[in-house]
Amino acid sequence: MLKYLRILCVAAAASGMVSAAVATESIQVTADQSALINLPSLPSTVVVGNPSIADVTLDGQSLFVHPRGPGLTNIIVLDSDGAAIADYRVHVIYDDPDSLAVYSPAGRNTYSCARDCAPVVRVGDNQEFFNAAAGQVGAKSELAASQALGGEAAPAPAEAAAPTP
Structure with a gap:
């Protein structure tokens, strides 16, 4: 059974059904202050795990992260083939010394x-x-x-x- 599972995984990878893994990058964003991320290539799809914590806008390869409230969420960026080009773990904090x-x-x-x-x-x-x-x-x-x-x-x-x- 394990032999067949390995063959299936190799076949899926060879056919392009499975994209190469992208390392998750952790970023910390201060509430009420947007952050700019320069993406490695032109994105096609951007998925935000919890838009009540952070949301995004795109301008070419520039991804703007807009914090909405404190917490933890993620952002996954895909190219036109559906392959992951970026994966971010986003932690929104309050950091106001005043x-x-x-x-x-x-x-x-x-x-x-x-x-x-x-x-x-x-x-x-x-x-x-x-x-x-x-x-x-x-x-x-x-x-x-x-x-x-x-x-x-x-x-x-x-x-x-x-x-x-």
Whole structure:
């Protein structure tokens, strides 16, 4: 039986059904900071194990990794023949030396305190705090987009009030 299994594996490899193995490369990406990977050849297919942890965009042989949340996932890159040309183990971390997490019975609230402390949107924060901070981020983005298109500044919505610790 083992002899037949070996023959089958050799036949599959000779027919191109099995591609050469590509060594897995580990990369660490900081949350909220994209990373650039220069691929060895032009990719045809890119598969991301868990897009809620990291996602990608392609420009030729440039693969841009966009962290979405902390955790571990993988990215597999295939050529037009379906052969693996790259395999990455991606670890997304938070690495902000100015970050401050405040814990209370209601949960965690996270702030960035580079100069003054400002709330940041971080997975795992207290839901009310998270929603208020996300509302402010969204209102700021809409205001910036409106002004870039020549619109006038509008007052921030009432529901985007500053979250309190």
